Amino acid sequence: MTRVVKIEALTADAFAPYGDLLEASGTPDKWINRGKCGRFHDRARLDFSDGRAGISIFRGERETLPLQLKMVERHPAGSQAFVPMSADPFLVVVAADDAGVPVSPRAFLTAQGQAINFHRGTWHGVLTPLAEPGLFAVVDRIGAGDNLEEHWFSEPYIIEH
Ligand SMILES: NC(=O)N[C@@H](O)C(=O)O
Ligand code: NI
Numbered sequence: 785m786t787r788v789v790k791i792e793a794l795t796a797d798a799f800a801p802y803g804d805l806l807e808a809s810g811t812p813d814k815w816i817n818r819g820k821c822g823r824f825h826d827r828a829r830l831d832f833s834d835g836r837a838g839i840s841i842f843r844g845e846r847e848t849l850p851l852q853l854k855m856v857e858r859h860p861a862g863s864q865a866f867v868p869m870s871a872d873p874f875l876v877v878v879a880a881d882d883a884g885v886p887v888s889p890r891a892f893l894t895a896q897g898q899a900i901n902f903h904r905g906t907w908h909g910v911l912t913p914l915a916e917p918g919l920f921a922v923v924d925r926i927g928a929g930d931n932l933e934e935h936w937f938s939e940p941y942i943i944e945h
Contacts, residue, residue, distance in 0.1 A: 789943045794892035802878040802906045804828040806899040828901035833861045835927020844911045844918035850944035853877060856886045856907045857934045862925025865901035866911055869919040876900050877909030886935050891943045
């Protein structure tokens, strides 16, 4: 039986068990640059354990919907942030953990101006652009040791609107 995951709109509350939603929403925490810039300060829980923070640029190939979700992964030693460098929405997939096995995947569609940070150890789908050129700044752990655990589902989930 095909398991379907319906796409949800990304909200801070819905995403809270998995990570942080980064966006310029509400009143800025600080006004800087002589009042010309709102700073939404320190909005993500970053964690790089024994490594260090790095910023990389990802240029991902666009995916189309409905999407087959065959695998999710997690980074046991660090958080990972996806910051789009375009105005295009992208797909964010997460799952809960049940004794080391990802369960109950959820899929979110970002709105323009939204970025996300997966908390350390959160099961997630890999970077999934929905438009070209799929450019993202990615903030994650640089360091020794293995920081990637993959789980391949016995049957893919279908992610759709
Ligand atoms: N492997 C890698 O650098 N990227 C993945 O972690 C991902 O979540 O896209
Ligand atoms: Ni990842």
